[in-house]
Every structure is written in structure tokens, then in C-alpha cells.
Amino acid sequence: MRSTVMYGAGDVRVENLPDPKLEQPTDALVRVVRACVCGSDLHPYHSMPAAEQGTQMGHEFIGVVEEVGSEVSLISRGDFVIAPFAYFDNTCEFCREGLTTSCEHGGFFSTAQSEAVRVPLADGTLVKAPVGDDSALLPSLLTLSDVLITGHHAAVMGQVGPGTSVTVIGDGAVGLLAVLAAKRLGAEQIVLMGRHQARTNLGREFGATDVVAERGEEGIAKVLELTGGKGTRAVLECVGYMNAYEMAIGTVRSGGIISRVGVPQYEEAPIGMGSLFGRNVRLAGGPGAQRSYIEELLPDVLEGRIEPGKVFDRTVALDATPEGYTAMDERTALKVLVRP
Amino acid sequence: MRSTVMYGAGDVRVENLPDPKLEQPTDALVRVVRACVCGSDLHPYHSMPAAEQGTQMGHEFIGVVEEVGSEVSLISRGDFVIAPFAYFDNTCEFCREGLTTSCEHGGFFSTAQSEAVRVPLADGTLVKAPVGDDSALLPSLLTLSDVLITGHHAAVMGQVGPGTSVTVIGDGAVGLLAVLAAKRLGAEQIVLMGRHQARTNLGREFGATDVVAERGEEGIAKVLELTGGKGTRAVLECVGYMNAYEMAIGTVRSGGIISRVGVPQYEEAPIGMGSLFGRNVRLAGGPGAQRSYIEELLPDVLEGRIEPGKVFDRTVALDATPEGYTAMDERTALKVLVRP
Numbered sequence: 001m002r003s004t005v006m007y008g009a010g011d012v013r014v015e016n017l018p019d020p021k022l023e024q025p026t027d028a029l030v031r032v033v034r035a036c037v038c039g040s041d042l043h044p045y046h047s048m049p050a051a052e053q054g055t056q057m058g059h060e061f062i063g064v065v066e067e068v069g070s071e072v073s074l075i076s077r078g079d080f081v082i083a084p085f086a087y088f089d090n091t092c093e094f095c096r097e098g099l100t101t102s103c104e105h106g107g108f109f110s111t112a113q114s115e116a117v118r119v120p121l122a123d124g125t126l127v128k129a130p131v132g133d134d135s136a137l138l139p140s141l142l143t144l145s146d147v148l149i150t151g152h153h154a155a156v157m158g159q160v161g162p163g164t165s166v167t168v169i170g171d172g173a174v175g176l177l178a179v180l181a182a183k184r185l186g187a188e189q190i191v192l193m194g195r196h197q198a199r200t201n202l203g204r205e206f207g208a209t210d211v212v213a214e215r216g217e218e219g220i221a222k223v224l225e226l227t228g229g230k231g232t233r234a235v236l237e238c239v240g241y242m243n244a245y246e247m248a249i250g251t252v253r254s255g256g257i258i259s260r261v262g263v264p265q266y267e268e269a270p271i272g273m274g275s276l277f278g279r280n281v282r283l284a285g286g287p288g289a290q291r292s293y294i295e296e297l298l299p300d301v302l303e304g305r306i307e308p309g310k311v312f313d314r315t316v317a318l319d320a321t322p323e324g325y326t327a328m329d330e331r332t333a334l335k336v337l338v339r340p
Numbered sequence: 341m342r343s344t345v346m347y348g349a350g351d352v353r354v355e356n357l358p359d360p361k362l363e364q365p366t367d368a369l370v371r372v373v374r375a376c377v378c379g380s381d382l383h384p385y386h387s388m389p390a391a392e393q394g395t396q397m398g399h400e401f402i403g404v405v406e407e408v409g410s411e412v413s414l415i416s417r418g419d420f421v422i423a424p425f426a427y428f429d430n431t432c433e434f435c436r437e438g439l440t441t442s443c444e445h446g447g448f449f450s451t452a453q454s455e456a457v458r459v460p461l462a463d464g465t466l467v468k469a470p471v472g473d474d475s476a477l478l479p480s481l482l483t484l485s486d487v488l489i490t491g492h493h494a495a496v497m498g499q500v501g502p503g504t505s506v507t508v509i510g511d512g513a514v515g516l517l518a519v520l521a522a523k524r525l526g527a528e529q530i531v532l533m534g535r536h537q538a539r540t541n542l543g544r545e546f547g548a549t550d551v552v553a554e555r556g557e558e559g560i561a562k563v564l565e566l567t568g569g570k571g572t573r574a575v576l577e578c579v580g581y582m583n584a585y586e587m588a589i590g591t592v593r594s595g596g597i598i599s600r601v602g603v604p605q606y607e608e609a610p611i612g613m614g615s616l617f618g619r620n621v622r623l624a625g626g627p628g629a630q631r632s633y634i635e636e637l638l639p640d641v642l643e644g645r646i647e648p649g650k651v652f653d654r655t656v657a658l659d660a661t662p663e664g665y666t667a668m669d670e671r672t673a674l675k676v677l678v679r680p
Contacts, residue, residue, distance in 0.1 A: 097595065157622075264613055269608060269609075275607065277604050283623040286617045
């Protein structure tokens with residue numbers, strides 16, 4: 001099959017690799033109908049050391065089941081399925097609590113920019129959707145694989161509910177869908193911090209009430225101005241860089257929550273008296289591939305109440321995936337959909 | 341009046357200072373019946389630069405109202421009152437939410453190891469208690485000024501409830517009362533990390549189900565052994581040093597909460613993929629002088645259902661307060677009560 005392989009920073013190729021096969025009786029094989037390039041794929045695209053042995057890429061996909069192992073009972077050949085970016089058994093102690101990214105037998109997908117993917121723990125992982133592989137809803141369904149559930153996780157961990165004031169930091173796909181998720185959960189004021197107008201316009205369409213294009217201290221001052229000098233109860237940090245975290249500290253209300261879903265590109269950061277502790281600011285977030293999120297959001301997608309697929313502004317064939325990386329890196333595309 | 345003044349590390353004196361007077365119509369003057377020395381007073385006791393101008397000390401006291409300003413209506417001369425370690429109006433936006441330490445007009449007491457204290461915003465701050473100034477309950481009532489409400493804040497911010505598994509880091513007065521608070525809120529397993537046996541014995545009396553005397557990696561390993569390898573849902577960090585925070589990261593369950601009430605003696609600390617983010621661990625806590633906590637806990641103290649005053653293992657006269665600092669610093673006393 002054709003599959004996307006990275007050999008180092010800036011070096012993405014599409015190659016012929018052996019077809020995946022069932023390895024465990026709990027596996028399924030899924031033909032990929034749509035995949036995409038993630039903002040987090042850009043981190044290795046910037047920093048991966050060059051290597052002779054390449055690394056397969058991609059963790060977001062929807063597709064059709066081609067084959068299932070002998071112990072798979074909930075999923076059958078021909079089913080259209082959504083795969084979250086992690087796989088999990090959905091039966092262990094952590095999964096039962098909904099924290100599927102901490103599944104005791106789970107892991108993360110890493111070969112999704114391909115024609116086919118082997119899915120471990122298929123019964124736990126895959127969520128069926130009643131659509132055909134030519135559905136107009138494919139882009140929106142694909143966001144349930146990562147960017148929408150991640151934005152939703154940010155809002156849930158930020159305890160966003162009716163009337164909450166929210167700042168969303170970042171106008172990438174996750175930030176924009178965090179806006180949509182916050183709006184869907186009833187947030188009243190949603191301040192989107194981002195400076196790419198086409199993106200922030202989509203953010204307004206998704207529910208942002210205010211847009212702040214400034215960054216750093218200037219951006220913080222603008223948010224405080226919009227919130228009576230107090231900041232917002234929830235700050236959804238959808239970037240992962242230290243300057244975004246610093247803006248989160250500056251814009252969060254005393255007693256509020258900074259909810260992070262951008263993969264942190266730092267390990268240490270301020271959390272002491274002058275940043276979090278003195279004002280009882282809480283910190284939450286992490287990878288959010290909860291199966292329950294897909295189950296909760298899927299009806300809204302199927303019935304057209306939300307259109308998260310609008311974040312895709314370019315589509316490439318699988319063989320052109322490297323161009324997708326370039327476009328996202330150069331910010332000429334917000335989010336690139338890949339069609340095998 | 342006699343008052344405790346610190347002139348630098350290790351240099352605590354008791355001196356004659358002018359009596360406090362009403363300054364605002366919302367003030368009250370309180371004659372101090374009992375005060376005490378706080379673990380957090382030991383930080384300046386270790387590090388304050390020597391100065392010619394001393395600094396008055398103390399933020400925990402109970403007493404009898406001697407005089408009130410013209411705008412004070414809820415508190416009268418002769419009332420026995422508990423003062424939390426912060427003062428607040430109890431009417432601003434933050435106070436109405438219960439976050440009295442972020443009161444828009446508030447501040448923190450800093451002259452309580454004295455014969456009398458001026459209390460700003462007396463109606464908001466002071467909580468009356470129906471006892472005389474010779475009550476046997478004075479030590480327990482005094483813990484409502486700081487150490488009990490701080491331990492309770494740790495438990496509340498850690499979302500401790502029926503059945504929760506909890507690790508408490510630190511066997512100081514706050515740690516022991518965090519054990520009591522966690523037990524009171526229904527925690528099932530309470531692992532106390534501390535190595536002073538007299539203190540951990542009191543911790544067992546307050547509700548600890550397990551005691552771990554080891555520290556660092558060895559202590560973490562013991563807690564994991566006691567919790568099926570997973571750690572506890574809540575970790576109440578009642579120390580404030582970096583090694584305590586590191587133990588919190590090691591003992592918290594995936595998806596759990598580290599709740600800090602020990603004043604952090606660091607500003608930066610690990611919060612990235614390898615510490616909090618990857619496992620969706622949350623961070624909470626801060627100063628917890630909520631008036632609502634006193635109101636909630638006071639009946640349990642008055643009716644003898646809890647005896648938090650057991651943390652006091654030495655009493656000194658006001659003029660001997662410096663000996664109290666020495667005893668706590670040398671760990672020959674757990675918590676020193678000061679009797680003016």
C-alpha cells in the first residue's frame with residue numbers, strides 16, 4: 001500500500017509499504033477513506049533528525065472495515081468507522097472512567113496517512129457511523145478523529161458550561177474547534193486569540209464573540225479590557241508553546257482554569273505564587289481521545305447542527321501528502337485533508 | 341501592646357508597640373485570646389535579611405471584639421470571633437463565589453502574634469463563635485483561622501469525596517488536618533507521607549489508613565505499592581518544596597488532581613508531557629481562607645465531632661513567642677499556641 005513516511009525535518013515521502021495484516025484476534029483492518037495532517041505533525045516536521053529508516057505518519061482517519069479478527073464482535077466488514085487518535089480496550093479501569101488515553105492496554109495511532117491501517121483493540125476503539133464512503137459529511141466526521149474531540153476536551157476540562165467566559169488561545173484547527181465546543185456547551189463570552197483573519201473569521205462563525213489579534217502583554221491587556229479587568233473563567237490553550245501558556249496565565253480569572261490541549265513544547269513552566277498558586281488558578285488538560293466524546297458529538301455532526309469540517313481548507317491525494325505538510329507549515333492551509 | 345516582631349532570619353523579639361486603633365468605619369479591634377506560629381512563618385525565619393526596621397508577625401488568631409467602627413453591623417463589642425488568615429468584604433464578585441482570598445478589597449493579616457489586632461472589613465471577615473474566652477475548645481477553634489481551613493481547602497480542591505483515594509504529603513499541622521479533612525469528606529484510603537512518628541500517629545488518629553515514612557523515589561514506590569501501582573486520585577501537597585511536588589507527580593493517579601496548599605518555594609516546575617499533560621493530571625490549590633469553610637467546619641468543632649486542636653503540642657506566653665519559633669524550627673514542637 002501507499003503510505004506517508006518522514007525521514008527527517010522537512011523530508012516527507014509517500015512510499016510503497018507492505019499491506020498491514022491482522023496480528024491479534026482483537027485487530028481490525030480499515031481501508032482509509034480520509035486522513036489528514038495534524039498541527040502536531042509539524043513538530044517532527046521541524047525537528048526530526050535525518051534518518052535512513054523512515055517513520056510512518058498520521059493519527060487521524062475514518063474508513064471502512066475490510067477484515068476483523070476472530071475476537072472482534074462489535075465491528076464487521078463493511079462498517080464505516082471513526083478512529084480516535086488513540087486505541088484502547090474500553091474495558092479497563094481508566095477506560096471505564098472515560099480516560100481512554102490512559103488505557104492499560106492502549107496506544108496511539110501513527111500510520112494513518114496511508115491506504116490502510118491495522119486497528120488494535122477494534123471493539124474498544126472504533127465507533128461506527130451510518131454513512132457511505134462518499135458522504136458529504138466526511139470532513140466533519142474526520143474531525144471526530146482528533147481536532148474536534150481535542151477542542152471539546154479542552155472545553156470539558158476547562159469546565160465550560162452555560163454562561164462561562166472563555167478565552168481560546170490559538171487559531172489553528174483545534175483552537176477554532178475549541179471555540180465551537182465552548183459555544184456548544186453554552187459559553188457566553190468567547191474571546192479568540194489569533195491573528196490570521198481568515199481563521200478568526202471562521203472562529204466567529206463557530207461562536208467567538210471577540211477576536212484579539214495581539215499577542216504577549218498587548219494581547220493580555222486586550223483580553224483584560226474585554227473582561228472587566230478580570231480575565232475569563234476558562235482559558236483553552238490550544239497551541240503548546242511557552243508564550244501561549246504565558247498568555248493563559250495573563251488572561252485567566254482568579255480561581256479559573258487553564259485547560260491545555262496543545263502538546264507542550266516545554267516541560268518546566270511557572271506554577272508558583274506569582275502565576276497559579278496565589279490566585280487559586282487551576283491547570284488541566286492533556287490528550288483527549290475519549291470515546292465518549294465521539295459518541296456525544298456524532299449525532300450533532302450527522303444531523304448538521306455543527307459543521308466542524310469547515311476547518312479543512314485544502315484536500316490533497318495521498319501521494320501529495322508532502323505538499324500538505326508544506327502548506328500547513330507555511331500557513332497557506334489551515335488543515336489539509338488527505339484522500340487516499 | 342506587646343507584639344512579635346522579626347528583624348531577620350532567626351531574630352524574633354516581642355516588643356511594646358502602639359495599640360492598634362480603628363482607622364476605617366468598617367474596622368474592628370480584637371483582643372487576641374489565642375494566636376499561634378505557622379509553618380509558613382518559618383520561611384522568613386530562615387531567610388529574612390537582617391533589617392533595622394522589624395516586621396510584625398502572625399496571621400492566625402481568635403479573640404474578643406473590643407470596639408467596632410460605625411459601619412460595622414454584624415459584629416459587636418464582646419463577641420468571640422474567629423479570624424481567617426485573610427480579610428475580605430464578603431460582598432465582591434470573588435467573595436460571593438467563595439474565593440475570599442481574591443477579594444477585590446482584601447488582604448492578609450500580618451500582626452496576629454500580638455495582644456490586639458485591627459481587623460479591616462470586620463463584617464465580612466470575622467465569624468462569631470458562641471464560646472467564652474476560657475473555652476476548652478480554643479485550640480480547635482484557632483485551627484479554623486488557618487491550618488484546618490487550609491487542609492480542608494486542599495481536600496476540596498482535590499475533589500475529595502466519598503470513596504476517594506488520597507495521598508497527603510507532609511506531616512506538619514496542615515498535612516495532618518488535610519488528613520482529617522479528607523476523612524471527614526469521605527475518603528476511603530488516605531496515605532500519609534511523613535517520617536516523624538509522633539506526628540504520623542496523630543495522622544492515623546485523624547484518619548490516615550497508611551503511613552509512608554520514605555521520601556523521594558522510595559516513597560513514591562511505597563505509595564504505588566499501596567495503590568495497585570496506580571497512585572491516588574487526589575494528592576494533597578502540604579509542604580511547598582520542590583521535592584514534595586515531585587512526590588506528588590509520582591503518586592498521583594492518571595486523570596487525578598494534585599492539590600497544593602503548601603506555599604510553593606519555587607516558581608517553575610515540571611508540567612509538560614512527562615509530568616502532568618501526558619496523563620491528564622490536574623493541578624489545583626492556593627491560599628484557602630474561605631469564610632464558607634469556617635462556617636461549614638465550626639459546628640463540627642463546637643459539637644466535638646472533630647478535634648483539630650490536637651495539632652498544638654506546646655503553649656507559650658506571648659513574650660515567649662521566639663521560643664515557639666525555635667521549637668517549630670527544630671521540630672521539637674509540631675505547632676505552637678501563643679497565649680497573650
